[in-house]
Amino acid sequence: MNQFKAGIWSDHPLLRQLLGMCSTLAVTTSLMNALFMSFGVFFVLVSSTIIVSLIKNIVPQEVRIAVYAVVIATFVTIIDIFFKANFPDASRALGPYVPLIIVNCIILGRCEAFASKNSPIASFVDALAMSIGYAWVLIILGSIRELLGSGAIAGLTIFGKGYDPLVVALLPAGAFIFLGFMVAAMNMIEDKK
Amino acid sequence: MKNTAKIILVLTSVCLLCAASLSLISLWAKDKIAMNEQKRVEEAIKTLAPQAIKIEKDKKNDITIYKLLDDKGELFAYAFNAEGLGYQGTIKIMVVTDTAFTKISGIEIIDSVETPGLGSKIQEPDFKNQFKGLDSTGNIEYTKDIPSKPSQIKAITGATISSKSVVAIINKRIAELKGQKDEPI
Numbered sequence: 263m264n265q266f267k268a269g270i271w272s273d274h275p276l277l278r279q280l281l282g283m284c285s286t287l288a289v290t291t292s293l294m295n296a297l298f299m300s301f302g303v304f305f306v307l308v309s310s311t312i313i314v315s316l317i318k319n320i321v322p323q324e325v326r327i328a329v330y331a332v333v334i335a336t337f338v339t340i341i342d343i344f345f346k347a348n349f350p351d352a353s354r355a356l357g358p359y360v361p362l363i364i365v366n367c368i369i370l371g372r373c374e375a376f377a378s379k380n381s382p383i384a385s386f387v388d389a390l391a392m393s394i395g396y397a398w399v400l401i402i403l404g405s406i407r408e409l410l411g412s413g414a415i416a417g418l419t420i421f422g423k424g425y426d427p428l429v430v431a432l433l434p435a436g437a438f439i440f441l442g443f444m445v446a447a448m449n450m451i452e453d454k455k
Numbered sequence: 456m457k458n459t460a461k462i463i464l465v466l467t468s469v470c471l472l473c474a475a476s477l478s479l480i481s482l483w484a485k486d487k488i489a490m491n492e493q494k495r496v497e498e499a500i501k502t503l504a505p506q507a508i509k510i511e512k513d514k515k516n517d518i519t520i521y522k523l524l525d526d527k528g529e530l531f532a533y534a535f536n537a538e539g540l541g542y543q544g545t546i547k548i549m550v551v552t553d554t555a556f557t558k559i560s561g562i563e564i565i566d567s568v569e570t571p572g573l574g575s576k577i578q579e580p581d582f583k584n585q586f587k588g589l590d591s592t593g594n595i596e597y598t599k600d601i602p603s604k605p606s607q608i609k610a611i612t613g614a615t616i617s618s619k620s621v622v623a624i625i626n627k628r629i630a631e632l633k634g635q636k637d638e639p640i
Contacts, residue, residue, distance in 0.1 A: 291571070317469075320465060321465055321469075322458060322461050322462045322465060324458075324462055325462050325465065325466050328466060329465065329466065329469050332466075332469055332470055332473050333469065333473065335473070336473035336476065336477060339477055339480075340476070340477070340480050343480050343481055343484045343488075344480075344484070346484065346488050346491070347483075347484040347487035347488050347491070348487070350488075350491040350492075350495070354566065357568070411571065427572065429571060429572035429573075432571040432572065433570070433571065
């Protein structure tokens with residue numbers, strides 16, 4: 263239970279550890295992108311931490327990182343091909359950021375820091391919590407940026423024709439601004455405790 | 456020594472297993488991905504040339520082109536991809552022209568990562584529609600004022616580079632198809 267809370271809140275991968283920032287900043291221009299990215303990270307994180315946890319006793323220390331990297335790369339390629347085959351539009355919108363999950367620090371971080379020392383079930387719980395943590399931040403960021411930047415959410419127009427879009431919300435600068443606010447809010451809440 | 460053997464064994468088997476599963480997945484997805492690509496090409500052509508009943512893939516000067524046939528089975532236009540660098544990344548364009556490549560009947564932006572709100576306006580009808588009926592006997596051109604020639608389009612304010620890139624990409628590809636080499640842009 264504690265492990266679960268850690269991933270979603272107190273040890274949040276994005277807002278506390280500030281890992282995996284690149285994809286977070288890049289793909290959150292719309293809610294749909296955020297959802298697909300979150301699913302991709304969820305799939306890769308859960309599958310690779312379970313595998314790493316299963317094979318932790320037979321992998322020699324010297325090559326463990328290389329083995330993790332191969333396992334992660336395999337699952338990332340699987341999800342990339344899966345998106346390309348079944349959701350071509352989403353896959354195009356996400357561009358290189360799905361393949362780039364390979365170098366996302368959250369994944370390698372959880373494999374090395376948690377899965378390689380714990381049982382497959384504990385690793386699964388940890389990965390699930392971390393992915394949910396990752397997802398809720400992406401969903402909020404994606405919604406805010408899409409709403410302000412194009413006056414819509416998930417492609418559905420909310421603000422109508424009279425709305426003059428705040429273009430900066432869609433640009434990289436907007437990503438930094440809104441993520442900054444979220445990290446600040448997180449720190450404020452934690453400081454008050 | 457024993458450890459080295461174990462390292463080699465583990466790494467090799469992990470890599471083999473991963474490679475094997477990936478080839479299975481890619482075998483399953485290959486046709487689907489190719490079909491998606493095909494569907495996208497056809498959809499773009501259908502919006503540009505609704506009268507195209509049949510689309511045939513062909514090659515001209517080593518470039519893939521699509522022959523568009525009307526209901527009588529006669530060739531009336533060519534469609535082809537053109538791509539090149541824009542302001543932020545690759546722009547992919549589908550172009551439909553007459554059979555001599557001297558008149559553009561329309562363009563569709565297939566892929567682009569231009570700046571939202573500025574360069575991304577190349578995807579909007581206001582910009583794309585300017586290419587309908589554009590004279591491509593020579594190079595097409597862009598201007599920042601009101602177009603005065605049948606081969607000119609108006610560049611988007613604040614996105615001159617993106618507009619210029621679209622024009623240059625189309626010029627280059629048409630020149631290649633006409634068989635001209637190193638056309639100055």
